[in-house]
Amino acid sequence: MFGKFEKRMSGTQMIALGFLLLIFIGTILLMLPVSSRNGEWTPFITALFTSTSATCVTGLVLVDTFTHWSIFGQLVLLVLIQIGGLGFISIGITVSLMLRKKIGLKQRGLIKESLNTLEIGGVVRLVRRVIGGTFLFEMSGAFILTLRFLKDMDVLHAIYYGIFHSISAFCNAGVDLLGDSSFAMYADDVLINTVTAFLIIAGGIGFMVWRELVAFIKKAAKKETGIRQGLRKLSLHTKLVLLMTISLLLGGTLFFFIVEYNNPNTLGSMGFFQKLMASFFQSVTTRTAGFFTVGQDRFSNATYLLCLVLMLIGGSPMGTAGGVKTITVALLIVLVTSYIRGNHDTVVWGRKVVEENIRSAVVIFSFALTTALTATILLVAVSGHPLLDCAYEVVSAVATVGLTRSLTSQLPAAGKIIVILIMYMGRI
Numbered sequence: 001m002f003g004k005f006e007k008r009m010s011g012t013q014m015i016a017l018g019f020l021l022l023i024f025i026g027t028i029l030l031m032l033p034v035s036s037r038n039g040e041w042t043p044f045i046t047a048l049f050t051s052t053s054a055t056c057v058t059g060l061v062l063v064d065t066f067t068h069w070s071i072f073g074q075l076v077l078l079v080l081i082q083i084g085g086l087g088f089i090s091i092g093i094t095v096s097l098m099l100r101k102k103i104g105l106k107q108r109g110l111i112k113e114s115l116n117t118l119e120i121g122g123v124v125r126l127v128r129r130v131i132g133g134t135f136l137f138e139m140s141g142a143f144i145l146t147l148r149f150l151k152d153m154d155v156l157h158a159i160y161y162g163i164f165h166s167i168s169a170f171c172n173a174g175v176d177l178l179g180d181s182s183f184a185m186y187a188d189d190v191l192i193n194t195v196t197a198f199l200i201i202a203g204g205i206g207f208m209v210w211r212e213l214v215a216f217i218k219k220a221a222k223k224e225t226g227i228r229q230g231l232r233k234l235s236l237h238t239k240l241v242l243l244m245t246i247s248l249l250l251g252g253t254l255f256f257f258i259v260e261y262n263n264p265n266t267l268g269s270m271g272f273f274q275k276l277m278a279s280f281f282q283s284v285t286t287r288t289a290g291f292f293t294v295g296q297d298r299f300s301n302a303t304y305l306l307c308l309v310l311m312l313i314g315g316s317p318m319g320t321a322g323g324v325k326t327i328t329v330a331l332l333i334v335l336v337t338s339y340i341r342g343n344h345d346t347v348v349w350g351r352k353v354v355e356e357n358i359r360s361a362v363v364i365f366s367f368a369l370t371t372a373l374t375a376t377i378l379l380v381a382v383s384g385h386p387l388l389d390c391a392y393e394v395v396s397a398v399a400t401v402g403l404t405r406s407l408t409s410q411l412p413a414a415g416k417i418i419v420i421l422i423m424y425m426g427r428i
Contacts, residue, residue: 174290
């Protein structure tokens, strides 16, 4: 009976159901007394909210991760973050490969849907590379962060903190063990800021881009191709992702630096280099990471508006970040530019963009914007909190970012349900 039901489901429906089941399992585990430090049952809504946030790699939390959850509870969160970041399909296929099971056409189709690839051929090999690359990034980050945390804690805690925050950063989850102030205590620490930012960017830029960049670097190192020639051969997808990512990171950094430079509540009391570093970290983390070195309830209104834009855009396809994706926004910009120039075709760098991709970009952006607007209205209605606080919370949830203006813990039951739903919708 289940087999017939499974055959009738599309790949997208399977993925949506899989995330739903994962959230449910996580909720049950987090409710157990063994998951809390005080040994008591955790309320259902708190466990459901936390499980959804971890699985959808969002980072919004109702209770402090370190003080409320036991080691077991924290490990449950870490597993949910890892599976949610990579996609349960990728994890399931990896287990099947380890057990030497045959990967059928149905499973390959699910991989294609899960990783947002265009072709079904070579998807199993792609999964191997994704898992291998993820392990390399996360363990390298964990090693460096552990060395830094050794200055503040004993060896076991340093190793645990290094692994936890490295996985959380690469998966763009934003869940930390440092309390309500997140990474604010390390706002002037170059190593932690640099490594964490790199992991966030690495996870959010997309595995397809990394695959092309690695191939390009190998050929350039062997002098098989020149740098300019190699860059020209990169796919249109990779070129657009790199252009959008660099533009958003640099533009965001410059904006935060200029607008908040003299703000005594944010960058005003910092030195020049620390201001620059804090601005860069804020530009990085608003792209769906959730960590912060400056309190999110202290910015000027202009900065909040930029944060909303950056959060909504998010990361890139085939990565661990959320948002409408850089490619979606890039295609919309190209569409508008082509229309203004009077071109009937949407062309970028001499290449015509497939009409189906343009339609997808319009639908995705419209859906995200409509969802955010509707949810904001509902959240304002049920919570009674200021519009800006609710808009920040909603966009953070729908783009799976995890940043908040200290509103999450104050939400009424109806508000929590709204945020849970939009976190789930934003992830799938």
